[in-house]
Amino acid sequence: MSSRRLNNYRNGKGRNEPAVKNILIVKMSSIGDVIHALPVSYAIKETYPDAHLTWVVEPPAYDIVAMAACVDEIIVFEKKKFRSVKGFLQNFLPLRRKIQARDYDVVLDLQGLFKSAAVAALAKAPKGQKYGMWNMREGSQLISKPVIGAHCHDHVIERYLDTARAIGCAVKEVRLPIRVPEREQQLTRQIVAQAGANMVNPYTVLVVGASWPTKCWPDGHFAMLGDWLYNHGVIPVLVGSGPVETQKAAEIAAKMDIPPIDLVGKLNFKQLAYLFQQSAAVVGGDTGPTHLAVGIGAKTVMLMGPTYPRRTGPYGQMENLLVVDRDCRECMKRACPLGHDCMAVIKPEQVEEKLKALVPALNAVTI
Secondary structure, eight states, X not given: OOHHHHHHHHTTOOTTSOOOOEEEEXXXXXXXHHHHHTHHHHHHHHHOTTOEEEEEEOGGGHHHHHTBTTOOEEEEOOGXXXXXXXXXXXXXXXXXXXXXXXXXXXXXXXXXXXXXXXXXXXXXXXXXXXXXXXXXXXXGGGTSEEOOOTTTTSOHHHHHHHHHHHTTXXXXXXXXXXXOOHHHHHHHHHHHHHTTOOTTSOEEEEEOOOSSGGGOOOHHHHHHHHHHHHHTTOEEEEEOOHHHHHHHHHHHHXXXXXXXXXXXXXXXXXXXXHHHHTSSEEEEESSHHHHHHHHTTOOEEEXXXXXXXXXXXXXXXXXXXXXOOOTTOSOOOSSOTTOOOGGGGSOHHHHHHHHHHHOGGGGSOOO
């Protein structure tokens, strides 16, 4: 079905034409990118509420997609199992059966890499009804048609939404359609209580790490901010995952006058989402958890240095953004070739001023 025919159906024309019944989205990783792509699912359901929406994702981002109210079915692509010849032979046919269990009216490859192109190639859809981002790579543009939309150089959320617009979606509202199950809410309250806090009391979440060292704010800066929060009657709560961030949290706590609530490695993404929803504010760098906080509407101060604010800044909260004041910012390097601690340029006092504007209670006299 062509984009023109899709638009005709949505606008009430061509009543003899079939409705859009099945749509496949391929967006496997990373966490932040999957979060940024989720508004596409909402845009699709706005226009085609009865369509069945299937999403292909890798295991690390599964919990994120599982919370999406607009996604009807999830197919998990376990890339690690395909790395050996034996693994490929064992897993290819089961994956193909899952993908080909439906005939799709439209396929959206929002990853734009070889691995996503392989999945898109397997999907059964009419000729010309496979679409992708404008900057597709690794041959993915040979399988899906790149969409060069009006927002191809804007925020990545708008770039993803251009693919939804290409299939006739009006995109009346940009929304991250996340819902946290009641059981996960209850478990979050229990985990926080076991760590020594009560979620009824005001707290600010500090996202301590990121995938690139150059995206990370210094431990000492986090510690100073944590002490300042305590002095203003707000509990600092540390979150993150993995051994590097566990060590980082320990070093932050060692530098503080009073230890913070340390939840690094203790929450899944569903629980983390609920923690963000109930917080006074969130502070973090350009990383998946911070983007999750922004997406669900938590008041978020984002700190950026080597990456592009226009592309991945806090969508809808750009006034809460702090960017490194260096000529070499937006270098897109995981390690600084000049040996600078880039993010150290952003001082705790700058973050405090942003938080005061977001949380009125922080303007009170210190304890």
